[in-house]
Amino acid sequence: MRQRGGAVRARTGGGHPEDTAIARALDAIKRNPEAVRTAEGDRYEVWKANVTETGAAHVRFTRLFKGLPVTGGDFVVHLTPDGSFDGVSVSLEKPWRSTPPRS
Incomplete structure (x- = not known):
């Protein structure tokens, strides 16, 4: 599953809670x-x-930039049993930016 250019692609169907x-x-x-x-x-x-027995969910993501994983960029989205956003665990203090190579 990847988010591309603002559009999100995910598995659909199957009826699995995950x-x-x-x-x-x-x-x-x-x-x-x-x-x-x-x-x-x-x-x-x-x-x-x-997805826990109570129905709460925790979805772990890897952050990629130009197809490469960003070290420390992973995060977890937490959802309540009714599916509402309950927060996120993320280690980045601010948005990650690439730095041009030094000459």
């Missing part, structure tokens, strides 16, 4: 880009989705 959680987490990212410290050029790939 699929629903992933779709809701991707929607939460689109609605709350500041929460995950989104920067232009970022792409996100789902690493793992976990």
